Amino acid sequence: MPSDTIPARLFVRAKERPEAPAYLVKEGGAWKMTTWRQYASEVKGAAKSLLALGLGASSTVSIIGFNRPEWVILDVAAMAIGGAPAGIYTTSSAEEVQFIVHHAESKVLLVENERQLEKVTKVWGELPLLEHVVVMRGSGTGSDPRVLSWDDFLSRGKDVTDEAFFERLDALEPDGLATLIYTSGTTGPPKGVMLSHRNLSWTADVAKRMTELTPWDCSLSYLPLSHIAEQVFTIHGPITAGSSVYFAESIEKMAENLREVQPTVFFGVPRVWEKLHTGVAGKLGEAKGLRRAIAEQAMQTGRALHEVLNRDEAPSSVVKLKHRLFERLVYAKVKQAVGFGRARVCVSGAAPIGKEVIDFFAGLDLPIREVYGQSEDTGPTSFNLPGRSRFGTVGPAIPGVEVRIAEDGEIQVKGPNVFLGYYKDPKATGETLVDGWLCSGDLGKFDQDGFLHITGRKKDIIITAGGKNITPQNIELSLKEHPLVAEAVVIGDRRRYLTALIVLNAEAAERFAAEQTLSGPLHENAQIRLEVQQRVDEVNAQLGQVETVKRFTIVSRAFGIDTGELTPTLKVKRRSVAENFAREIDAMYAE
Structure with missing residues (x-):
């Protein structure tokens, strides 16, 4: 057998x-x-x-x-x-x-x-x-x-x-x-x-x-x-x-096929969800008058509904009534137009996703369940389950898997999904598998209800010239919450203060590049810079003094796989970013 x-x-x-x-x-x-x-x-x-x-x-x-x-x-x-x-x-x-x-x-x-x-x-x-x-x-x-x-x-x-x-x-x-x-x-x-x-x-x-x-x-x-x-x-x-x-x-043709297939289960990396978010938000933003008011009410109802459902609680009769109304007026139409007319499980993984993106789709009655894990544990470590979800976290540990936080904040995993080791690399295997525990290299913490929060990568920690340890990931995610910002990379290792490289979304980048070629006042660029600066100021207001971003530069092109700044799974390669944009980085630290 x-x-x-x-x-x-x-x-x-x-x-x-x-x-x-x-x-x-x-x-x-x-x-x-x-x-x-x-x-x-x-x-x-x-x-x-x-x-x-x-x-x-x-x-x-x-x-x-x-x-x-x-x-x-x-x-x-x-x-x-x-x-x-x-x-x-x-x-x-x-x-x-x-x-x-x-x-x-x-x-x-x-x-x-x-x-x-x-x-x-x-x-x-x-x-x-x-x-x-x-x-x-x-x-x-x-x-x-x-x-x-x-x-x-x-x-x-x-x-x-x-x-x-x-x-x-x-x-x-x-x-x-x-x-x-x-x-x-x-x-x-x-x-x-x-x-x-x-x-x-x-x-x-x-x-x-x-x-x-x-x-x-x-x-x-x-x-x-x-x-x-x-x-x-x-x-x-x-x-x-x-x-x-x-x-x-x-x-x-993925977007076209998505509309044709209308899958019941859909997995996307954050960049896929971010692009869908930009497209749908743009369309909703064009609504005027009564249509705009209905869309806003629908979004509020969707978020309220899933906030309750995530706790495995019953929504009020008022919320249920509103949900049925907006299902006909808004949700069904938007979901069908994008390709989620039959979707019942939507998952994001492989990299951190901004909470504002998840909140947006929850408002459209499309809750995204974030999964966290890595190849070394066959994909999942934790998952936001229906009835046990908390947006902004990566959920509780999956059933049958032990997850602990080491003294240095590293997430460690033990269970039937943990890998055998690295092929022909006993040294790397010994460093990653310790007494049966997978040392993930990620930093995290559990909240009082058992939901896992990812706070950064051990190797991504910035140590400033003053000896302060700073995790850039949460700063970057906060900067990316602004609709103009497609990507943000915080710089500052062995530097006196933190700076950031900003990649604009495609539409803003096109406007920005066009203005750069013109002589005279750069009104459009000034407006874009002002909006980005306002977002930087808002983020800084939530941070300790040593964590604040003192300067930023809007880079001239998007990060790419072919140019070396992104992995094939669209994760940022910090070393390549630092090398490819060394001139821009040095300029931010010039006296």
Whole structure:
């Protein structure tokens, strides 16, 4: 009898609900369904091909590409035969691809298209273990015999028996290596997080219970599948619950696909929610007169309703009556227009989100549940549950996991979701896993009701020239509450005082840049600077003297992945920001 693993669960779904929808892909303007029976057959076929190519227990495959069925099929197939997949961010350079493929010792690499294939061919000479590159459907393979089309790859397994496959599947050990998650890393080269089959199945079970995921739910897959959070929402959770997944056509078409699919479950990183917030707030801000008054009343009612529901209390009859009224007049129309007409679970994670964004969506009857965790504990440490939520926190610890705060304020975690260690890096493993406790590197505190508050990163602590320790994260989040501010980075390590680099939102940045090119009075720029200064003053008023931001600079461009200031999961890389904007920073400290 097979052990309880994610690949084994796939074949259970195929047996229990063979003709139910497992995933959908848009082809020719329509969403085409693949059943659980077909999904399991595809995974079995890919696994047999891996076996034919000489892969098996302890082998690895690497994958680089946007969210596609082939990505997930090969991922599950590699796990099913006792191997481990390793996802690579599509934004990675050829050198970064070479590092991960070589470090993971992958014999097979799956790429999305010719653009990703070019990265590999450029560095193949530095990949002595790589034997085959497989290209997803719809792209050319060139003339290299080592490069296979998806169909050619699947044909390699035609002589491998089903019995040989199921023998491997049944032999999987719960504590055996299931997958490698390479950290995007804000500092240094990425590390391979080793997650076991038990890590994945246990976390999927918890996620299913916390979100009450059912076979009638559906989600939209669009965030990088190389990140553990998207894997939970695209692979492990749906396989465990039997829910269906829609694969977005591209990141550019995500908003359009969101409106078409109207998913019941949606996961977004803060930048996704911030962009949605900007768009919806802009539309609501155009309302005049009676329509504006109705929108404002609806927002007040929505916030009041969810403030009560978060405490698992019953709203008053007046609030319920108002909610029913505004559901027809405001909520339903706005949610349908954005793509949340059926949404019942909305989650934000991977980075801190501003409380004002969560408050805004609560006002539209769209409560966002913030989750906190990391790759090293398979995604979740804490989660704001329905009936046990507190906006501005990351919720209580998830059931079955111990969370404690060390003397220095570090959040430490112990439980069945904690990883096996870093691949081929015992030193880093020993520093992060201490007596069974995962040392997260994050700073936090519990309030009196057991809700976890994130206060910063140990490595992000600023030590001023005067020896004061300052955590910049909360200052930055407060600055970002202003609608003009898209990003803020506080500077001041070994400096006499704190300063900040400000990135404007797209519309304000465009106006600001246009004014910069004109001669004469810069009225628009003066107004933007004044508004940002007012926000800085408001934030400073809530801080101790040593924590106040003395000067700020509005930078000339947004932070980007390609320019090095953001990781693929859109976290700020402070060191790169400091290097790339050194001139602007130095100017703020010039006498």
